[in-house]
Amino acid sequence: MFFDSLDVSYGEMWGPHRGMTHPDPMSRAVAARRHAVGMDYAVLLSARERPLALVEYWPRRMWRVYLFDDRSWRMQVIDLEPHSTGMLLAARNIRWKFSDEQEHSSGNWDVQQTTTVSADGQVEVSSAFAGPRGALHALAAGPSGVRVRRFPAPVEDFLCPVPEFGDWQVFAPFLAQQGHEPARTVVLSDVSVDEGSGPLRATGIEQLFTPGACGTPDGPAVVDSVDAGLLRITSGQLAVSDPGWIKDPRTVAVPPGEFPVTLSLLRTAHGAGVAAARVMFLDIPPREWEMALRPDEDLGLLGEGQFYGVGVDTGTAAFMDATRTVIEDQLDEDLFMPLDSQFSVELPSTELEPNLIAFRAGRGDGSYPVWIGRTDDGRVGCVVVDFRLHCADGGE
Numbered sequence: 416m417f418f419d420s421l422d423v424s425y426g427e428m429w430g431p432h433r434g435m436t437h438p439d440p441m442s443r444a445v446a447a448r449r450h451a452v453g454m455d456y457a458v459l460l461s462a463r464e465r466p467l468a469l470v471e472y473w474p475r476r477m478w479r480v481y482l483f484d485d486r487s488w489r490m491q492v493i494d495l496e497p498h499s500t501g502m503l504l505a506a507r508n509i510r511w512k513f514s515d516e517q518e519h520s521s522g523n524w525d526v527q528q529t530t531t532v533s534a535d536g537q538v539e540v541s542s543a544f545a546g547p548r549g550a551l552h553a554l555a556a557g558p559s560g561v562r563v564r565r566f567p568a569p570v571e572d573f574l575c576p577v578p579e580f581g582d583w584q585v586f587a588p589f590l591a592q593q594g595h596e597p598a599r600t601v602v603l604s605d606v607s608v609d610e611g612s613g614p615l616r617a618t619g620i621e622q623l624f625t626p627g628a629c630g631t632p633d634g635p636a637v638v639d640s641v642d643a644g645l646l647r648i649t650s651g652q653l654a655v656s657d658p659g660w661i662k663d664p665r666t667v668a669v670p671p672g673e674f675p676v677t678l679s680l681l682r683t684a685h686g687a688g689v690a691a692a693r694v695m696f697l698d699i700p701p702r703e704w705e706m707a708l709r710p711d712e713d714l715g716l717l718g719e720g721q722f723y724g725v726g727v728d729t730g731t732a733a734f735m736d737a738t739r740t741v742i743e744d745q746l747d748e749d750l751f752m753p754l755d756s757q758f759s760v761e762l763p764s765t766e767l768e769p770n771l772i773a774f775r776a777g778r779g780d781g782s783y784p785v786w787i788g789r790t791d792d793g794r795v796g797c798v799v800v801d802f803r804l805h806c807a808d809g810g811e
Contacts, residue, residue, distance in 0.1 A: 416485055418462040418590075419598035423583060424606040427718075429457050429469050433520075435487055436466075441718035442608045448715050450580040458583060460590075467590050470583070478503060480586060482593045488519050490593055495575065498534060502574040507531050510592075536570035539563060614717040617704035617786045620799055623679045623691045631805040636683040638690070643676040643759040646694050647769040652737035653694065655707070655785050655800055658762075658773045659729040659746060665707050665785050666737050669696050669795050676734055676772045678758055681804045688777040689758055690804040694734050697796040701788025707798070724782040725800060732783070732800055733773035740768065777802030 425446035426437025437459055449456045450472060458470040469481040469489075475497075482491040491510045495503040512526040513519040527543045542562045578585040587597045622629075624640050646653075648671050656664035674694050681690040706714070712723045725732060731754060741762070750773055753760045759774040776783065788797040 416462060416465070416467070416594070417596045417598070418467070418601070420462065420602040420604060421467070421583065421587070422461045422464075422606050423603050424459045424461070424608065426457050426459065428455050428471050429481060433489060435464075439718065440608050443605055445716065445718050447580050448713075452713070452716065454716055460583060460586065462595075467593075467595055468586055470586055476577070480589055482589060484593045485595075486516075488513070488516075493589060497577075498570075498574060500574060501577070503577055504534065504570070505532060505573045505575070532568075532570070532573045534570070536568050536573070537565070538568050539565045613719065614706070614714050615720050615722040615784055617706070617784075617801075620691075620704060620786055620788070620801065621700070623799070623801065624677060624693060629681075629805065631681070631683065633683055633685065636681050636805065639680040639682060639687075641678045641680055641758065643678050643692070643772055643774060644761050644770075645673045646676050646734050646736075646772050647673050647764060648736050649769045650736050650738045653798060654735050654737040654739070655725050655798065656733060656735070657725070657727045657729055658731055658733040658735075658741055658750060658771065659743070660726075661733075661735070661739070661741060664735075664737065665709065665725050667707055667785075667787055667795060667798050669798070672696075676759075678774055680758065681777070687758075688804055689775045689802060690777050691799055691801045692732065692734065692759075692774050693797050693799045695797045697790060697794060699790050699796050701796045702791050703789050704786045705789065707785035707787050722782075722784040724784045726782050727776045727780050730776055730779045731773050732776050732802075733771055734798075735771040736769040738768060739771050741771070777804040 424437055425441050425443055427439035427441065432438050437457065441456065446456045453474055455474060456472055459466060460468040460470065465487050466483045468483065471479040473479060478495040480493040480495065481489050484490045493505050494507040496506045498504040508530040510528045511524040514525050525545050529541045531539045540563070576585050583603055584601050587601050590597060626638055626640050629636050629638055648669055651668060651671055653667045653669045654661065654664035674696050677693045677695070678689050679691040680687050706722060708723055729751065731751065749762060750760050754773065754775055759772060762771040762773070764770045783803065784801050786799045786801065787795055788799065790796045
């Protein structure tokens, strides 16, 4: 394909996505802010509504380039690493050949050629051949033969400039490796993306704890508010974390004392789940909500509907004092097994430490927003972790 212009759009990291547009688009402004702080994002370069290259910006100034052929098949990936010259080195270049569209869709290549280049220009080219595929081989495609060549080459042949944000013409020469022909001058045109309402906002949080009927995408449901016990805070720091991994919790400064924990249960025809959990510090309705952030987190780096949240890897979250520790060997018996038959569990106080109240995460593993409800004078009235089983404002 000959091209003299490229449409530019931005989004989250591409990963295994094989579509023709960003699965999670973002505005140019958000991408620029991410670039400035070294945070990952992706750039899609297209011509005539067909993807030609997808460029990912990784932390530590690394780049990855996916290349597409005239059929819009992803046929190549190039990893670019910082080089001592101040440029980028194409340290690894993988190309594939597929017998047909079905094999491409399933990732069953016929040939995979991998070229690696060292910082001083030592090149290794490895060609793997999948060979004939039977039923079993199609499920676990692997090479039946590998050929390797090694030789020195001028390292300059594998270098390219480090792009400033928006200087995506730097990657245009790579497109020739998939048969695309750039004009002498390539014009870049940004695809407009609506800024929208920005990061996720707290809407209807109070309604999550209001008993009664509600609607969900899966049909009618009922909200129950359930007492989960009193949480003891001694250090003035509330921690919200997966109890199986509390080394880096999300913390909120709160007063010391004992405070009630309440679960919002969402009951549907399919069963019941914990929709949200709340710890109350003041019996005063919040006037405003804010996302619980770490010092290095910036809302300006988030796209439409995104949030910073507590990570869950055991299907469980917990409220605790920031000084509380756990004995991992006892978690199965004391916490995870009881949660198989109940919605919350308290690990009682020890002689030196306050208690911990754990509860099931409504959607299981994932990341969930933590909201701080503040009063008129700025005090923390409550902290809520929302498992997003339903939206109290009626949205999905």
